[in-house]
Amino acid sequence: MNTPTLYVVATPIGNLQDMSPRAVETLQQVDLIAAEDTRHSAPLMQHFAITTPMMAVHDHNERQRSEAIVERLQQGQSIALISDAGTPLISDPGYHLVTAVREAGFRVVPIAGPSALIAALSVAGVATDKFTFMGFLPAKSSHRCQVLESIMANTHTHIFYESPHRIVDSVADMLKVFGPERHLVIARELTKTFETVNSGRIDDMQAWLLADSNQQRGEFVLMVAGASEPEAEAMDAETDKLLQALLEELPIKKAAALAAKLTPHKKKALYDRALQLQGKDVPR
Numbered sequence: 280m281n282t283p284t285l286y287v288v289a290t291p292i293g294n295l296q297d298m299s300p301r302a303v304e305t306l307q308q309v310d311l312i313a314a315e316d317t318r319h320s321a322p323l324m325q326h327f328a329i330t331t332p333m334m335a336v337h338d339h340n341e342r343q344r345s346e347a348i349v350e351r352l353q354q355g356q357s358i359a360l361i362s363d364a365g366t367p368l369i370s371d372p373g374y375h376l377v378t379a380v381r382e383a384g385f386r387v388v389p390i391a392g393p394s395a396l397i398a399a400l401s402v403a404g405v406a407t408d409k410f411t412f413m414g415f416l417p418a419k420s421s422h423r424c425q426v427l428e429s430i431m432a433n434t435h436t437h438i439f440y441e442s443p444h445r446i447v448d449s450v451a452d453m454l455k456v457f458g459p460e461r462h463l464v465i466a467r468e469l470t471k472t473f474e475t476v477n478s479g480r481i482d483d484m485q486a487w488l489l490a491d492s493n494q495q496r497g498e499f500v501l502m503v504a505g506a507s508e509p510e511a512e513a514m515d516a517e518t519d520k521l522l523q524a525l526l527e528e529l530p531i532k533k534a535a536a537l538a539a540k541l542t543p544h545k546k547k548a549l550y551d552r553a554l555q556l557q558g559k560d561v562p563r
């Protein structure tokens with residue numbers, strides 16, 4: 280710990296045996312642990328005999344605490360950042376702190392370890408060559424459907440975090456937007472006693488979820504297969520047809536705006552596509 284450093288330390292997502300020896304050693308040796316919730320992390324500290332002082336750094340005070348942490352680094356101290364579980368910054372606080380520390384010119388070192396996203400993906404049996412992590416879906420169904428519609432034609436696997444309060448509603452909206460046949464994987468309580476990973480068509484997964492309220496408890500990662508190439512192409516062909524029809528009646532800007540209301544695609548993307556359809560250059 281000679282060079283003042285911010286260590287970003289991953290902690291278990293359920294099973295304490297996933298804590299790495301390097302994580303324990305780092306947390307024991309730093310001068311201060313910046314923790315999302317000090318009370319939540321207290322049992323973990325106790326379990327691994329870590330007595331380092333902790334400071335709360337969460338969504339509501341992160342900017343202000345970042346300044347204090349940079350000052351400590353300037354004094355030659357080393358600090359560790361942890362979140363309640365898994366890897367900090369992944370749907371967790373830490374982005375402002377890491378940015379501030381890097382901008383101040385100090386080292387930021389990852390102590391790699393668990394993350395629900397990667398654990399889920401590693402056992403799901405879905406394509407992992409291209410995936411998009413979406414974090415938590417919006418709470419409101421209309422916003423949720425908008426987000427889902429915006430990715431409907433994308434061929435990547437999409438990964439979402441979900442809570443027990445919204446799992447049923449989110450799966451219902453996925454069924455509404457993607458239709459019954461799209462492949463869905465539900466990973467629940469990973470590395471814990473009731474770990475369950477189940478997959479199938481969205482309608483079958485919804486029926487399975489509704490049939491047993493126990494399957495609605497705990498922490499979830501949802502993984503939705505991307506659209507197949509023909510599906511994506513068909514959607515593009517349909518969008519082109521719509522754009523062509525609109526362009527016959529309307530100026531390009533209005534045609535793109537109207538198509539954005541009628542399809543999951545963004546206005547800018549539709550505007551560029553309309554330019555292409557008219558044989559014009561797309562500005563870069």
Ligand code: SAM
Pocket residue numbers: 292293362364365366367368369370371393394395396439440441442466467468469470471498499500
């Ligand atoms: N930073 C964490 C990580 O690296 O995975 C994620 C923090 S985010 C606030 C918490 C969400 O992660 C939960 O609501 C759930 O969607 C997912 N999650 C965390 N632990 C999990 C587990 N053991 N099994 C399934 N999902 C989990």
